[in-house]
Amino acid sequence: MSLVIRGGHVLDPANSVDAIQDLLIQDGKIAGLGPKLAVPQGTTVLDAAGKIVCPGFIDMHVHLREPGYEYKETVASGTRAAAAGGFTAVCCMANTSPVNDNRSITDYILAKARTDGVVRVYPIGAVTRGLEGKELAELAELAEAGCVGFSDDGKCVMNAELYRRAMEYTLPFAAPVISHAEDHTLSRGGAMHEGVISTELGLRGIPAAAEDVMVARDLVLAELTGAHVHIAHLSTAGAVRLVRDAKARGVRVTAEVTPHHLLLTDEAVRSWDANTKMAPPLRTKRDTEALVEALADGTVDCIATDHAPHAVADKEGEFDRAANGIVGLETAFTVLHDRLVRRGVLPLPTLVARLSRDPARLLNLTGGSLTVGAAADVTLIDPGATVTIDPARFASKSRNTPFAGWTATGSPWKTIVAGIIVWEA
């Protein structure tokens, strides 16, 4: 079975391709890339004139909620949301119920992905048993079962000695430890960023220092152990500075940033809409500017959405009691393209690289390039499509987005996984 994508604007940062070309896919793999490709008879032709053709997006930070919270999301609904956002692979965090801290849960998630999923699913294993921060989970067996990284995401491993041991123990597995960097003693009880707005609203604040302190600790531990530490959802200018300094020293650190931390500030909380509540919280303009700069210069390696589906009841009540987190898969590309690329803040090839090449590289995953012979995970974008974000039309089971009602230009058009079109606009 073969498919040729004709005349699209191919953007393949891994191979420095940025040109109008044809892309040939055969048997689930990239079979050719070039101008006016000759193709075998019977090849399906897809006219992609005016469209962007790029490696499939990879979101290394997603909550699929299965097992345990199927009322919020499932592997089936979450991977469909991913496909609708142009993502061909997702990494799912371990804070399910039961927690993904042992092989049977990893096996279960992967089995669900095979039967129900439409994009690739890579589990992240817990660092500690039950995410309790007390004892190491069975990390070797989790790695063997297919976990591509380790994280207690949602919680920070506060015990520095234990976290050091986790970094050391996982050294042989070529899978990073992923830090949810939040000093819980500094953030306790906080519902938003500590700043002018929290003071005005009377909401307890989470200081930027709660993140900076823990990023600093984890960088020091990475230096001590030689481990690859990945900082999840970077949100502060201070943490950006720390990561930049550590990278310059040669520390094995990588970092991700979410679309919401790039585009929204704590001003949004004035609405009292719990869809502006997440951990880490929305920060200030100074922070968003530092994050955009860091994304452009590579201090921040990749974009991840921290897709965190919640049911209506988890979000509709009192702000300080509402659940943390928002969905992100179906809005990420669109809002970033519109607000960063179209406004000239971030070049399109950089956005594509941070969504595909870079996460693939840092987790050693399939995909991330259109190299001949690679798996045919491809995302097609319609750069001129203007959409109004309507949560009612999400493929996700959940609707908790702060981007509802935004009108934005540039939207996924088709999503191809292993040569199969799994989603079309």
Add this chain to the structure above:
Amino acid sequence: MGWTRKHLLTIRELDGGEILTLIDTAASLQEIAGREIKKVPALRGKTVVNLFYENSTRTRTSFEIAGKWLSADVINFSASGSSAAKGESFVDTARNIGAMSPDVVVVRHSSPGAAALLAREMSCAIVNAGDGAHEHPTQALLDLLTIREKKGHFEGLSVAIVGDIAHSRVARSNIHGMRKLGMTVTVGGPPTLIPPYAQELGCKVAYRLDDAIRDVDVIMMLRLQQERMHAGLIPSLREYSRYWGLSLDKLRAHARSDVLIMHPGPVNRGVELSPEVADGPYSVILDQVAKGVAVRMAVLLLLAGSKSAEAA
């Protein structure tokens, strides 16, 4: 001088004219308290629900009295002894009460934004009777009415608000209201009880009691909650009282002789205020409470009364 708002959620969103409309209306209603028959028919046939998720004596009672003097039907709901105690969510409870067609819901809740949430979820008028550390508009209004009665005007007055500013909705509402009416505000307390970026609210900050109270026209002392000590914000009540409690000696040494002493209650006698000060000639604490009824009558009347209301 009209009133067009559906709700009373914050002082921050009001302009000076709206605040004065509320205060003037309250002033005109004060005389009802002195009548033999304390009843006017202004809100006959209207239903006011007091939805209180936090304990309250002054505020709940004065809203109830205010509603009754205006002839409204007043229903008191408290979280304990209701379906909230059975685990019904705040929003669900609100929707259910909303289904019974009240005209006004008065809400007190420990979560900031709770009143705004009800304004979104219910179709009736909402009065914020205190939402966490956010705002307590009717308290600020009664404080302002008290100040005007004692001082005769607002413009140019200076006020010190002293104590646990960080956790105080009273402080926030008063800061907004006082600034809009031309007063200057200094907040005082140990740095751990002053919220970050307090200056951004438009007030000065003092870290010594004598600096805070020197030459001001009004001193408003706030209640110090015992929990603040357990949270590590102050070392002990004893130390707090020694440095931040207002005694007669400190008052005479640093404050003007015509200063007003206010407190939103309940007073911790011997902690933030010594008994001689709380009960002394400078104190207008009970005037504040008396004005609370008039202010709440004014609020209910403006939100629920027919436009040609014959109040008096």
